Amino acid sequence: MATHGTSPREAPAAEPALAASGRRVFEVEMRGLEAVCARIDGAFSRACERILGAQGRVVCTGMGKSGHVARKIAATLASTGTPAFYMHPGEAGHGDLGMVTDADILLAVSYSGETDEILMLLPVLKRQGNAMLAMTGRPGSALAQAADVHLDISVPEEACPLHLAPTASTTAAMAMGDALAVALLEARGFTADDFARSHPAGALGRRLLLHxxxxxxxxxxxxxxxxxxxxxxxxxxxxxxxxxxxxxxxxxxxxxxxxxxxxxxxxxxxxxxxxxxxxxxxxxxxxxxxxxxxxxxxxxxxxxxxxxxxxxxxxxxxxxxxxxxxxxxxxxxxxx
Incomplete structure (x- = not known):
């Protein structure tokens, strides 16, 4: 009689291949991080200086997977002493752009650097006088060229074997956002007490604020x-x-x-x-x-x-x- 599915005896043979696939993802992403780390240079310092000199907030934006990364970067910045929020670029073109003041600074994340929803916002923001930072994997892209400071987050390859799903590239973008947040945190002299004040409901807040x-x-x-x-x-x-x-x-x-x-x-x-x-x-x-x-x-x-x-x-x-x-x-x- 035919049976459906994989028998328990076949599982051990499949496990090494699955584990090897998982390890390969880590290896690819670590190589990507090493490549991006080697490019932490003057552009990174200028990006930090722009944010430190801004009178307003950091407006993080991105579409798709880059949008998820941009949202996380905004949350990390806000919780470590740099006022920031996420703006969906699609919604921005239908009214949400009104949240952005001329004192704010834009941080746009797009690996291709050609995301239409972001590019259509640039003329409006340029006329308003907003400084622009970009994270892309293509220094020659339209977004990279339009930015006041460009952070190159290109990686040698994606961990996805089809080279389609953003994997190593989103990890690199996330790490670049963390690097910005930590560098700014240290430059501001942000302390554990400051962190606790923005996290009063968390365990750390209770430990640092409760007397x-x-x-x-x-x-x-x-x-x-x-x-x-x-x-x-x-x-x-x-x-x-x-x-x-x-x-x-x-x-x-x-x-x-x-x-x-x-x-x-x-x-x-x-x-x-x-x-x-x-x-x-x-x-x-x-x-x-x-x-x-x-x-x-x-x-x-x-x-x-x-x-x-x-x-x-x-x-x-x-x-x-x-x-x-x-x-x-x-x-x-x-x-x-």
Whole structure:
């Protein structure tokens, strides 16, 4: 009886050919990147200088696969300190060109350099006075010749064996866009804090923007007892506040010590104590690990992990207890 499809026994023979095909794509694209990297020269520097000197935004445009690349370049520029947006060249000719001001600079991506939808925009933008940058694979193309600065992204071959689907060429264009973004980032002195401000909803934003003051317990929610309180009173305070710790403070609210769940186990295990007669000042941990309210929440997470502790007291400059937090607070804030 005839069977359809490939039997499981035939799969291993096919796998080496598939893997070899995949490796060949990487090899072709790496050669393409090496070729483009060798052309990072004065034109690249001039393109960066044009963008740095622009008073407006970088308007990235391209059609088809080049349009996807241009959209990604715009997103990378915008998130690394260079205001940018993507404009579809087809829609631009039907009204979206109104988004472009005379202070903006155009970055057009077209491997052929002959994309009609882009070329038809050039006279309008030239009359408006916009500077133009182009990424093409043909230095003699109409787009390359019209540009103020041309970046040559030509590659020796496409990874597609039919030499039809943009593969190595789009990788090269993407890498050139990344190179521009990083060079501009460094030239602007863009920092991790700047990056976090444009990514407040992401994990990095939380790690770089969230401070201890944003997640700590304050006021009456902070467990604290005076030094002359009994161990039993301290345990009641810990139970009420549910942080697994209590601060021991003087009359001015300054920290004298700390008592934790771990201290309780050690106290009850090492000696027989009367929880009502024992003063908390006799069994507390003196000079505990603390943190300031202006520190980042991620610093608290790092400190807890390093010191193998589950909670921290937060002090002001005069060592007054102003807050407390534990690892669960950091988990809720998605810092860890």
């Amino acid at each position: 201890i003051a944003d997640v700590m317990h304050t006021g009456d929610d902070v467990p604290r007892v005076p030094a002359d309180a009994s161990l039993g009173e301290a345990l009641l305070e810990m139970s009420r506040k549910r942080l697994g710790v209590t601060a021991v403070v003087d009359d001015a609210g300054r920290l004298l010590g700390l008592f934790t769940d771990g201290d309780l186990r050690r106290t009850l295990g090492d000696r027989r104590v009367d929880v009502h007669a024992t003063a908390i000042g006799d069994v507390m941990t003196r000079d505990p690990v603390t943190i300031g309210s202006d520190a980042l929440a991620v610093e608290a997470a790092r400190l807890m992990e390093t010191r193998k502790i589950n909670a921290l007291l937060v002090l002001d400059r005069d060592r007054r207890v102003v807050g407390a937090l534990n690892v669960h607070d950091l988990l809720r804030a998605r810092v860890v």
